[in-house]
Amino acid sequence: MQKAFVTLGPGAHRLSEIAAEAGLDDSTTGRILTVGTYNKTFVRVDRGKYQLGSTVAELGLHALAADNLSDNDEAHQVLEQLRTATGNGLVFLYMLAQFGGAGRQCIDMAVGDSDLEELGMTHRAILRVTRSLRTGASGRTILAYLPEEIQKKTATGPIPDEAGPGVIKDPDELLVSLAEVRDLGYALGRQECMAGWNSIAAPVIWDDTIWGAVLMLKPMDVMPEAPQEYITATLNAAARLSQLGGS
Known part of the structure; x- marks a missing residue:
């Protein structure tokens, strides 16, 4: 999933974009993103978009x-x-x-x-x-x-x-x-x-x-x-x- 963010680039992306890049359906992608928000791997931002959630990720x-x-x-x-x-x-x-x-x-x-x-x-x-x-x-x-x-x-x-x-x-x-x-x-x-x-x-x-x-x-x-x-x-x-x- 994180590789999809790397390919899509910095910033926030819609669930559908992330799912397409990861080769997953929207439902599975949504569940992964939800779990990831609890450990701060991902952050949910306005209008249902997600981004990588740590400074380390941004620096990476x-x-x-x-x-x-x-x-x-x-x-x-x-x-x-x-x-x-x-x-x-x-x-x-x-x-x-x-x-x-x-x-x-x-x-x-x-x-x-x-x-x-x-x-x-x-x-x-x-x-x-x-x-x-x-x-x-x-x-x-x-x-x-x-x-x-x-x-x-x-x-x-x-x-x-x-x-x-x-x-x-x-x-x-x-x-x-x-x-x-x-x-x-x-x-x-x-x-x-x-x-x-x-x-x-x-x-x-x-x-x-x-x-x-x-x-x-x-x-x-x-x-x-x-x-x-x-x-x-x-x-x-x-x-x-x-x-x-x-x-």
Whole structure:
């Protein structure tokens, strides 16, 4: 149903328009929309029109409209260059989720010859699963540039099951870390995404609005602390992706 709103674009739409785009009858669409208004996924506005109901959804739609990075060979080359510059780190490009709450979704990666399944990951899971902004350097990087009310709501939300042992559990500490991300322009993760892996993330911003984040992962025994040259390389990659996204 949310995909219908993405296709129809920002703003409010009539039930019949939503039903046609979703490929459902009006009755089924009406029931889904009614349930969605209770959890604020949708909002009913004047004259029986509906729209996506959260600031995150609106920002996600903005990110989607500004998405020049999906299936972009030049953007992928930026990820490959970051992988090389960081000694074959695992590099992922995350986009603010278009709908469904405060989340991020991976749209591209540069992992070389690494066997992701041996690392407890699969291409399908990485590219298909929407992950919470509550944890991970890339999640915190995106969250740091979202409105304060979304930050507070996310910080007090549940910690995802997939979080690593280094996840920031205290909501106040998490909010402080977001201010640090904005001050520094990047985030460092220590076993946040998964046990045994440290990370660096930097924001991808288009038109003064957060679009997503680029993330570089390395085993903690190889990168116990993030070298400045790796941080600089990640920042440079994020800056280049921001340019490509706005072009």
